[in-house]
Amino acid sequence: MDPRDLQEHLDPKDLQGLQERLVQLGPKGLQEHLDPKDLQGLQERLVQLGPKGLQERLDPKDLQDLQERLAQLDLQDQQDQQD
Numbered sequence: 001m002d003p004r005d006l007q008e009h010l011d012p013k014d015l016q017g018l019q020e021r022l023v024q025l026g027p028k029g030l031q032e033h034l035d036p037k038d039l040q041g042l043q044e045r046l047v048q049l050g051p052k053g054l055q056e057r058l059d060p061k062d063l064q065d066l067q068e069r070l071a072q073l074d075l076q077d078q079q080d081q082q083d
Contacts, residue, residue: 022066
């Protein structure tokens with residue numbers, strides 16, 4: 001996928017803002033504010049684009065942090081479903 005395709009779907013500032021919101025809210029707070037399907041869609045788009053596709057617009061550390069946060073959220077969601 002061409003990294004420029006990202007511009008049609010996701011503004012880098014939006015991604016940075018989302019990351020900041022993820023950090024502020026934490027997994028439990030995020031569940032109240034963001035539909036898990038929306039989060040899954042973002043995660044799938046990050047996977048499709050891959051780190052190279054995002055490097056022009058996003059620091060790799062930021063991407064890694066976001067992916068780790070998404071993974072934590074997935075685990076939290078699974079734990080909540082098991083309870």
